[in-house]
Amino acid sequence: MNRAKSTLEQWRIIQSVVDFGGYAQAAEKLNKSQSSLNHAVAKLQNQLGIQLLEVRGRKAYLTEQGEVLLRRSRHLTQSVDELEQLASNLGQGWEPNLTIAREIIYPMHFLVDALKAFLPDSRGTRVTVIDSVISGTNELIDGNKVDLAICGVPPKGHIAEPLCESELYLVCPPNHPLTHCGIVADERELAQHLQVVIKETSINKAADTGWLKSEQRWTVSNFHEAKNVLLSGIGFCWAPAYLVEDDIKNGSLVRLILKGSKSRKIQLSLIIPNRDSQGPASKLLESMILTQHEISHYHGV
Template identity: 70%
Template sequence: MHRPKSTLEQWRILQAVVDFGGYAQAADKLNKSQSSLNHAVAKLQSQLGIQLLEVKGRKAYLTEQGEVLLRRSRHVTQAVGELEQLANNLEQGWEPSLTIARELVYPMDKLTEALAAFLPESRGTRITVVDTVINGTTELIQNNQVDLAICGTPPKGYIAQPLCDLDFYLVCHPSHPLALTPELEDDHMLAQHLQIVIKDTGINAQQETGWLKAEQRWTVSNFHEAKVILSKGVGFCWVPAHMVEKELADGDLVRLKIKGSSCRRIVLTLVVPQRDKQGPASKLLEALILAQHQESPSPDSN
């Protein structure tokens, strides 16, 4: 089995000599003697059979070969540093990865802001965001498959912290027959037209949620697909208000209203499925998500 000729310490010393501009400066920063650094680099060059540095005056310069090897060495020492940090994180209970279930209607910019704030403190924790719809979110919570879940109505037996109210607008294309009557007397007119709905991501999606009285329905995976269909003058759909602001402003879609009801509204909440097992990374990210809505974690989350 091949055994490395060089050590990480030798490469770190070489990096320091280059970064700080010479042996004397590096010795001062590393709190080592200049002779020990000279010896380490000389031994490294001897072991490799390549000259890495050449001294001109009182300053050390990289050779062409040294520049190539130094650049690659930085990846190696950084990877080892990250590995050691990960071991330390695991010892302290810091989670190496987190999975977040995001109800598809939750504004992604809010979650992105929270994740951006989390990144500098993340210690390398990997994040997976799973977009879910209705029962799909519930199943992930009940099966303890996620660390955090942003959902509508939480499953029975789970405590949820409210995040925000979300309005749904009833929309269609300006050329659609429904657009001729912006305010409908009741929902019977809707039943005569094609409805675009978003597929429930649950494995056992037995319960349908929302207004689904239309005999004709097309089911798609997300609201982007729904808007593409609507743009062709086909069907109507209930869409989160923040997802159709531009289309409504530009006149690409029109908003319909039913007499006595201008919109549908739901409350989005944050659930920690296993509060008693929640780790420090999950607690931090929870607090950052709540901060987007100026909420504070519940007392028992710390």
């Protein structure tokens, strides 16, 4: 049997160098010396007889061959991580911690009610809820960083259980110039005004999504901050209906009807990133979330 020329640790190091933007940044994140990372990558390249990285300035860049091998290596290290996690779950039984990714347009009251139902049988499990946005949610799923995830467009290769539809309204303050012709907004006119958008939570820069044609944009972390900007009297924003309906009713905000698009509707789904390693606590909480949407739970707990 031929002995492997490389180790998982070497591949994890080169992944970190690429993901964090250089040797110095990766060394800080991994709590290792920069020289040890340089040595590990140099040894790997020597063992394989191929250059994976080239340094330009202070940043390391993948070669064409490096891109191909790094992509394959991610599948390998992820498979090993999943195998080790499965062994850990089988050994420990009930999970002491659960992490949930929640796409921020998902109504929080559904999740709160599910967690309240989960609490009496949770056996002290600590729960962390991460508010995530678009590709940031998918990044957490693909990286197996969470136990459960509620997302919009599911990443490829994952089975999703549809939960509900979230409707987004186009809103602005009542004194905004866009309200001068009633509640209908023209797309070209809309593009001339300040748009308030929500920052994606992905580590790796993702392509812009949604309606982003305004030249002037302010980016904030969540819809509560976006609403505060609007209530101060400036900007427009696509915001979840459940979050702004009361403000529309009391006149604090005005709903605009964009020609050709009365509203935006996004399907939200529940994903278990790694079903094979799902523990009993995660299965129970999954059933509680599905119950909130009157969906039968088919997996044994």
